[in-house]
Amino acid sequence: MRGLSSSLILQALLLVLMVHLSTQTQYLNSTEDICRLFKDGTKLRKPGTCNEWIECKGFATSESGTCDSQYFNLANGACNKKLDTSYCSTSSICTSSTKGYMGDTLNCANWYLCDGKLLKSQGACTSGMYFDQEKQMCVYPRDTVCTAKYEMCDIVPVGVAFRDEANCNKYFTCSSKFALVDHTCDTGKYFDVATATCVESKLVVCDNHPLPDGACGNKKLAVRNKFVSDGATCRGYLYCRDLGSGVPDPDPIRQQCGENYFFNQERQACMPSESQKCVHDRCDGRQDGFVVTETEGCHNYVECVDGREGTVFTCDNDEYYNVATQKCTATKTSYEACSA
Numbered sequence: 001m002r003g004l005s006s007s008l009i010l011q012a013l014l015l016v017l018m019v020h021l022s023t024q025t026q027y028l029n030s031t032e033d034i035c036r037l038f039k040d041g042t043k044l045r046k047p048g049t050c051n052e053w054i055e056c057k058g059f060a061t062s063e064s065g066t067c068d069s070q071y072f073n074l075a076n077g078a079c080n081k082k083l084d085t086s087y088c089s090t091s092s093i094c095t096s097s098t099k100g101y102m103g104d105t106l107n108c109a110n111w112y113l114c115d116g117k118l119l120k121s122q123g124a125c126t127s128g129m130y131f132d133q134e135k136q137m138c139v140y141p142r143d144t145v146c147t148a149k150y151e152m153c154d155i156v157p158v159g160v161a162f163r164d165e166a167n168c169n170k171y172f173t174c175s176s177k178f179a180l181v182d183h184t185c186d187t188g189k190y191f192d193v194a195t196a197t198c199v200e201s202k203l204v205v206c207d208n209h210p211l212p213d214g215a216c217g218n219k220k221l222a223v224r225n226k227f228v229s230d231g232a233t234c235r236g237y238l239y240c241r242d243l244g245s246g247v248p249d250p251d252p253i254r255q256q257c258g259e260n261y262f263f264n265q266e267r268q269a270c271m272p273s274e275s276q277k278c279v280h281d282r283c284d285g286r287q288d289g290f291v292v293t294e295t296e297g298c299h300n301y302v303e304c305v306d307g308r309e310g311t312v313f314t315c316d317n318d319e320y321y322n323v324a325t326q327k328c329t330a331t332k333t334s335y336e337a338c339s340a
Protein backbone atom coordinates (compact mmCIF):
# COMPACT_ATOMS: atom_id res chain seq x y z
CA MET A 1 0.00 0.00 0.00
CA ARG A 2 1.24 3.45 -0.86
CA GLY A 3 -0.09 5.84 1.78
CA LEU A 4 -0.24 9.62 1.88
CA SER A 5 2.70 10.64 4.02
CA SER A 6 2.61 13.17 6.85
CA SER A 7 5.13 15.23 4.87
CA LEU A 8 2.56 15.61 2.11
CA ILE A 9 0.02 16.82 4.64
CA LEU A 10 2.58 19.29 5.97
CA GLN A 11 3.32 20.47 2.46
CA ALA A 12 -0.38 21.03 1.83
CA LEU A 13 -0.72 22.95 5.06
CA LEU A 14 2.08 25.30 4.00
CA LEU A 15 0.49 26.17 0.68
CA VAL A 16 -1.07 29.60 0.46
CA LEU A 17 -4.78 29.71 -0.19
CA MET A 18 -5.32 30.95 -3.74
CA VAL A 19 -8.64 32.01 -5.23
CA HIS A 20 -8.62 31.36 -8.96
CA LEU A 21 -10.80 33.93 -10.63
CA SER A 22 -11.88 33.40 -14.19
CA THR A 23 -10.94 36.59 -16.01
CA GLN A 24 -11.86 37.46 -19.56
CA THR A 25 -9.28 40.22 -19.91
CA GLN A 26 -6.80 39.31 -22.64
CA TYR A 27 -3.59 41.06 -23.68
CA LEU A 28 -2.73 41.79 -27.28
CA ASN A 29 0.85 40.60 -26.91
CA SER A 30 -0.18 37.18 -25.58
CA THR A 31 1.50 34.28 -27.34
CA GLU A 32 -1.60 32.09 -26.92
CA ASP A 33 -3.95 31.84 -29.89
CA ILE A 34 -7.43 33.03 -28.93
CA CYS A 35 -8.92 30.38 -31.23
CA ARG A 36 -7.98 27.71 -28.67
CA LEU A 37 -11.32 28.52 -27.02
CA PHE A 38 -13.56 28.18 -30.10
CA LYS A 39 -14.86 25.49 -32.43
CA ASP A 40 -13.94 25.35 -36.10
CA GLY A 41 -15.59 27.92 -38.31
CA THR A 42 -16.00 30.57 -35.63
CA LYS A 43 -15.35 34.06 -36.97
CA LEU A 44 -14.07 36.67 -34.49
CA ARG A 45 -13.11 40.32 -34.63
CA LYS A 46 -9.34 40.36 -34.82
CA PRO A 47 -8.04 41.59 -31.46
CA GLY A 48 -6.67 45.10 -31.66
CA THR A 49 -8.66 46.02 -34.77
CA CYS A 50 -12.12 47.24 -35.69
CA ASN A 51 -12.42 46.28 -39.35
CA GLU A 52 -10.60 42.93 -39.46
CA TRP A 53 -11.72 39.40 -38.65
CA ILE A 54 -10.14 35.99 -38.10
CA GLU A 55 -11.57 32.49 -38.48
CA CYS A 56 -10.73 29.52 -36.26
CA LYS A 57 -9.80 26.02 -37.36
CA GLY A 58 -8.09 23.31 -35.36
CA PHE A 59 -8.15 25.59 -32.29
CA ALA A 60 -5.89 28.07 -34.10
CA THR A 61 -6.29 31.10 -36.35
CA SER A 62 -6.53 29.81 -39.93
CA GLU A 63 -7.89 32.70 -41.97
CA SER A 64 -8.23 36.46 -41.73
CA GLY A 65 -9.83 39.27 -43.68
CA THR A 66 -10.57 42.97 -43.78
CA CYS A 67 -13.90 44.78 -44.06
CA ASP A 68 -13.17 47.47 -46.66
CA SER A 69 -14.35 50.86 -45.37
CA GLN A 70 -16.54 48.99 -42.88
CA TYR A 71 -16.46 47.52 -39.40
CA PHE A 72 -16.68 43.91 -38.32
CA ASN A 73 -20.07 43.72 -36.61
CA LEU A 74 -20.36 41.43 -33.60
CA ALA A 75 -24.16 41.29 -33.66
CA ASN A 76 -24.21 39.43 -36.96
CA GLY A 77 -20.62 38.29 -37.35
CA ALA A 78 -20.19 40.16 -40.64
CA CYS A 79 -18.96 43.44 -42.11
CA ASN A 80 -21.18 46.45 -41.51
CA LYS A 81 -21.02 50.20 -42.09
CA LYS A 82 -21.92 51.01 -38.48
CA LEU A 83 -19.75 50.66 -35.42
CA ASP A 84 -21.45 48.41 -32.88
CA THR A 85 -19.20 48.64 -29.85
CA SER A 86 -17.30 51.15 -27.70
CA TYR A 87 -14.20 48.96 -28.14
CA CYS A 88 -13.33 50.88 -31.30
CA SER A 89 -14.34 54.32 -30.06
CA THR A 90 -11.67 57.03 -29.82
CA SER A 91 -13.84 59.38 -27.79
CA SER A 92 -11.98 58.68 -24.55
CA ILE A 93 -8.45 59.05 -25.97
CA CYS A 94 -8.19 62.83 -25.76
CA THR A 95 -9.23 64.48 -22.50
CA SER A 96 -8.88 67.92 -20.96
CA SER A 97 -5.51 66.91 -19.52
CA THR A 98 -3.95 65.35 -22.64
CA LYS A 99 -1.35 67.15 -24.71
CA GLY A 100 0.74 65.75 -27.53
CA TYR A 101 0.95 62.17 -28.75
CA MET A 102 -0.95 59.44 -26.95
CA GLY A 103 -0.75 55.68 -27.22
CA ASP A 104 -3.73 53.35 -27.53
CA THR A 105 -5.11 50.63 -25.27
CA LEU A 106 -6.69 48.98 -28.33
CA ASN A 107 -3.58 48.39 -30.40
CA CYS A 108 0.02 49.15 -29.46
CA ALA A 109 0.81 50.38 -32.97
CA ASN A 110 -1.81 53.17 -32.87
CA TRP A 111 -1.06 56.78 -31.89
CA TYR A 112 -3.18 59.93 -31.50
CA LEU A 113 -2.22 63.63 -31.42
CA CYS A 114 -4.28 65.43 -28.80
CA ASP A 115 -4.68 69.07 -27.86
CA GLY A 116 -6.82 68.79 -24.78
CA LYS A 117 -10.07 67.11 -25.84
CA LEU A 118 -9.36 67.89 -29.49
CA LEU A 119 -8.13 64.96 -31.60
CA LYS A 120 -5.91 66.67 -34.17
CA SER A 121 -4.52 63.59 -35.90
CA GLN A 122 -4.16 59.84 -35.62
CA GLY A 123 -2.18 57.06 -37.23
CA ALA A 124 -0.32 53.81 -36.67
CA CYS A 125 3.30 52.72 -36.58
CA THR A 126 4.34 50.70 -39.61
CA SER A 127 6.61 47.67 -40.15
CA GLY A 128 5.35 45.96 -37.00
CA MET A 129 6.56 48.71 -34.68
CA TYR A 130 4.84 49.89 -31.49
CA PHE A 131 4.20 53.43 -30.26
CA ASP A 132 6.12 54.15 -27.07
CA GLN A 133 4.34 56.69 -24.85
CA GLU A 134 7.44 57.72 -22.93
CA LYS A 135 9.65 58.18 -25.99
CA GLN A 136 6.78 59.65 -28.04
CA MET A 137 7.82 57.65 -31.07
CA CYS A 138 7.53 54.32 -32.87
CA VAL A 139 9.99 51.70 -31.66
CA TYR A 140 10.64 48.02 -32.16
CA PRO A 141 8.45 45.76 -30.00
CA ARG A 142 11.50 44.57 -28.07
CA ASP A 143 12.15 48.15 -26.91
CA THR A 144 8.79 48.75 -25.23
CA VAL A 145 6.00 46.93 -23.41
CA CYS A 146 2.66 46.42 -25.12
CA THR A 147 -0.16 46.82 -22.59
CA ALA A 148 -3.04 46.85 -25.06
CA LYS A 149 -5.85 44.62 -23.85
CA TYR A 150 -9.40 43.63 -24.63
CA GLU A 151 -12.35 41.83 -23.12
CA MET A 152 -13.68 38.69 -24.77
CA CYS A 153 -16.97 40.34 -25.65
CA ASP A 154 -15.03 42.97 -27.59
CA ILE A 155 -14.21 40.34 -30.20
CA VAL A 156 -16.78 37.52 -29.87
CA PRO A 157 -20.05 37.65 -31.86
CA VAL A 158 -23.29 37.52 -29.89
CA GLY A 159 -24.37 34.06 -28.73
CA VAL A 160 -21.18 32.19 -29.69
CA ALA A 161 -20.23 29.70 -26.96
CA PHE A 162 -16.59 29.47 -25.85
CA ARG A 163 -14.60 27.68 -23.22
CA ASP A 164 -14.10 28.79 -19.63
CA GLU A 165 -10.49 27.78 -19.06
CA ALA A 166 -10.90 27.82 -15.29
CA ASN A 167 -13.86 25.41 -15.19
CA CYS A 168 -14.37 22.39 -17.45
CA ASN A 169 -18.11 22.31 -16.78
CA LYS A 170 -18.69 25.94 -17.69
CA TYR A 171 -18.68 28.11 -20.78
CA PHE A 172 -19.44 31.67 -21.84
CA THR A 173 -21.45 33.58 -24.43
CA CYS A 174 -21.74 37.30 -25.08
CA SER A 175 -25.11 39.07 -24.91
CA SER A 176 -26.46 41.59 -27.41
CA LYS A 177 -25.14 44.27 -25.06
CA PHE A 178 -21.65 42.73 -25.27
CA ALA A 179 -21.82 41.54 -21.67
CA LEU A 180 -20.31 38.23 -20.60
CA VAL A 181 -22.86 35.52 -19.74
CA ASP A 182 -21.70 32.40 -17.90
CA HIS A 183 -23.31 28.98 -18.29
CA THR A 184 -22.95 25.68 -16.43
CA CYS A 185 -23.32 22.26 -18.02
CA ASP A 186 -25.65 19.69 -16.48
CA THR A 187 -24.20 17.41 -13.80
CA GLY A 188 -21.74 14.92 -15.24
CA LYS A 189 -21.09 16.96 -18.38
CA TYR A 190 -18.23 19.19 -19.49
CA PHE A 191 -17.99 21.78 -22.24
CA ASP A 192 -16.48 20.43 -25.45
CA VAL A 193 -14.75 23.11 -27.55
CA ALA A 194 -14.88 21.07 -30.77
CA THR A 195 -18.68 20.98 -30.76
CA ALA A 196 -19.34 23.99 -28.51
CA THR A 197 -21.77 21.82 -26.51
CA CYS A 198 -21.85 20.03 -23.19
CA VAL A 199 -20.93 16.33 -23.47
CA GLU A 200 -20.20 13.44 -21.11
CA SER A 201 -17.30 14.51 -18.89
CA LYS A 202 -15.14 11.49 -19.78
CA LEU A 203 -15.03 12.70 -23.39
CA VAL A 204 -13.22 15.91 -22.43
CA VAL A 205 -9.61 16.20 -21.31
CA CYS A 206 -9.85 18.45 -18.27
CA ASP A 207 -7.19 20.21 -16.22
CA ASN A 208 -9.65 22.12 -14.05
CA HIS A 209 -12.29 19.80 -12.66
CA PRO A 210 -15.11 21.54 -10.77
CA LEU A 211 -15.09 21.28 -7.02
CA PRO A 212 -17.77 18.81 -5.86
CA ASP A 213 -20.61 20.31 -3.83
CA GLY A 214 -19.90 19.84 -0.13
CA ALA A 215 -16.51 18.29 -0.83
CA CYS A 216 -15.30 19.12 2.67
CA GLY A 217 -18.62 18.64 4.44
CA ASN A 218 -20.89 21.33 5.81
CA LYS A 219 -21.37 23.51 8.88
CA LYS A 220 -22.91 20.63 10.81
CA LEU A 221 -20.11 18.21 9.99
CA ALA A 222 -16.98 19.57 8.37
CA VAL A 223 -14.31 17.24 6.98
CA ARG A 224 -11.12 18.32 8.74
CA ASN A 225 -7.50 17.39 8.07
CA LYS A 226 -8.47 14.61 5.67
CA PHE A 227 -8.23 13.67 2.02
CA VAL A 228 -11.37 13.21 -0.10
CA SER A 229 -11.96 12.19 -3.72
CA ASP A 230 -12.10 14.98 -6.28
CA GLY A 231 -15.32 13.40 -7.56
CA ALA A 232 -14.13 13.60 -11.18
CA THR A 233 -11.10 11.34 -11.67
CA CYS A 234 -9.72 8.08 -10.34
CA ARG A 235 -6.39 9.61 -9.35
CA GLY A 236 -7.41 12.99 -8.00
CA TYR A 237 -8.08 13.91 -4.40
CA LEU A 238 -8.50 17.00 -2.25
CA TYR A 239 -6.96 17.93 1.06
CA CYS A 240 -9.52 19.49 3.40
CA ARG A 241 -7.73 21.65 5.93
CA ASP A 242 -8.78 21.91 9.53
CA LEU A 243 -10.30 25.38 9.80
CA GLY A 244 -12.14 24.65 13.00
CA SER A 245 -15.33 22.90 14.06
CA GLY A 246 -18.21 23.50 11.67
CA VAL A 247 -16.01 25.32 9.14
CA PRO A 248 -15.64 23.30 5.90
CA ASP A 249 -12.62 24.18 3.78
CA PRO A 250 -14.01 26.30 0.89
CA ASP A 251 -10.95 25.79 -1.31
CA PRO A 252 -9.33 22.40 -0.61
CA ILE A 253 -5.91 21.73 -2.08
CA ARG A 254 -5.85 19.46 -5.13
CA GLN A 255 -3.47 16.53 -5.29
CA GLN A 256 -3.05 13.54 -7.59
CA CYS A 257 -1.82 9.96 -7.34
CA GLY A 258 0.82 8.67 -9.76
CA GLU A 259 -0.34 7.36 -13.14
CA ASN A 260 -0.50 3.73 -11.94
CA TYR A 261 -2.38 4.52 -8.75
CA PHE A 262 -5.96 5.44 -7.83
CA PHE A 263 -7.07 7.29 -4.72
CA ASN A 264 -8.83 5.25 -2.03
CA GLN A 265 -10.74 7.53 0.32
CA GLU A 266 -11.44 4.86 2.93
CA ARG A 267 -7.75 4.04 3.29
CA GLN A 268 -6.65 7.65 2.74
CA ALA A 269 -4.06 6.34 0.34
CA CYS A 270 -3.02 5.92 -3.29
CA MET A 271 -3.50 2.28 -4.27
CA PRO A 272 -2.46 0.29 -7.39
CA SER A 273 -5.09 1.04 -10.04
CA GLU A 274 -5.84 -2.64 -10.72
CA SER A 275 -6.87 -3.03 -7.08
CA GLN A 276 -9.52 -0.29 -7.27
CA LYS A 277 -12.93 0.10 -8.85
CA CYS A 278 -13.63 3.56 -10.24
CA VAL A 279 -16.57 5.01 -12.17
CA HIS A 280 -14.33 7.53 -13.94
CA ASP A 281 -11.87 7.16 -16.83
CA ARG A 282 -9.31 4.50 -15.89
CA CYS A 283 -6.79 5.89 -18.39
CA ASP A 284 -6.46 9.23 -16.63
CA GLY A 285 -2.78 10.20 -16.70
CA ARG A 286 -1.71 7.47 -19.13
CA GLN A 287 -0.83 8.70 -22.60
CA ASP A 288 -0.61 5.18 -24.02
CA GLY A 289 -0.57 1.51 -23.03
CA PHE A 290 -3.40 -0.64 -21.69
CA VAL A 291 -5.26 -1.01 -18.39
CA VAL A 292 -7.60 -3.69 -17.10
CA THR A 293 -11.30 -2.91 -17.21
CA GLU A 294 -13.78 -3.54 -14.42
CA THR A 295 -15.62 -6.20 -16.40
CA GLU A 296 -16.02 -9.24 -14.17
CA GLY A 297 -13.57 -12.05 -14.90
CA CYS A 298 -10.52 -9.90 -15.80
CA HIS A 299 -10.60 -10.90 -19.48
CA ASN A 300 -11.01 -7.36 -20.80
CA TYR A 301 -8.61 -4.45 -21.15
CA VAL A 302 -8.78 -1.00 -22.71
CA GLU A 303 -6.28 0.97 -24.75
CA CYS A 304 -5.27 4.38 -23.40
CA VAL A 305 -4.97 7.18 -25.96
CA ASP A 306 -3.82 10.63 -24.84
CA GLY A 307 -5.04 10.07 -21.30
CA ARG A 308 -8.48 8.74 -22.23
CA GLU A 309 -10.09 5.33 -22.64
CA GLY A 310 -10.08 4.09 -26.23
CA THR A 311 -10.90 0.71 -27.71
CA VAL A 312 -11.84 -2.16 -25.38
CA PHE A 313 -10.35 -5.59 -26.14
CA THR A 314 -11.12 -9.10 -24.88
CA CYS A 315 -8.46 -11.77 -24.45
CA ASP A 316 -8.88 -14.70 -26.85
CA ASN A 317 -9.53 -18.27 -25.72
CA ASP A 318 -10.89 -17.11 -22.39
CA GLU A 319 -7.41 -15.98 -21.29
CA TYR A 320 -6.80 -13.40 -18.59
CA TYR A 321 -5.29 -9.95 -18.87
CA ASN A 322 -2.01 -9.50 -16.96
CA VAL A 323 -1.38 -5.94 -15.76
CA ALA A 324 2.38 -6.37 -15.28
CA THR A 325 3.08 -7.69 -18.79
CA GLN A 326 0.13 -5.91 -20.47
CA LYS A 327 -0.60 -9.16 -22.28
CA CYS A 328 -3.14 -11.95 -22.16
CA THR A 329 -2.13 -15.13 -20.38
CA ALA A 330 -3.59 -18.59 -19.82
CA THR A 331 -2.62 -18.31 -16.16
CA LYS A 332 -5.64 -17.33 -14.12
CA THR A 333 -5.22 -13.74 -13.00
CA SER A 334 -7.50 -11.77 -10.74
CA TYR A 335 -7.60 -8.15 -9.59
CA GLU A 336 -9.99 -6.36 -7.28
CA ALA A 337 -10.92 -4.00 -10.09
CA CYS A 338 -12.47 -6.83 -12.13
CA SER A 339 -13.63 -9.09 -9.32
CA ALA A 340 -17.28 -9.80 -8.62
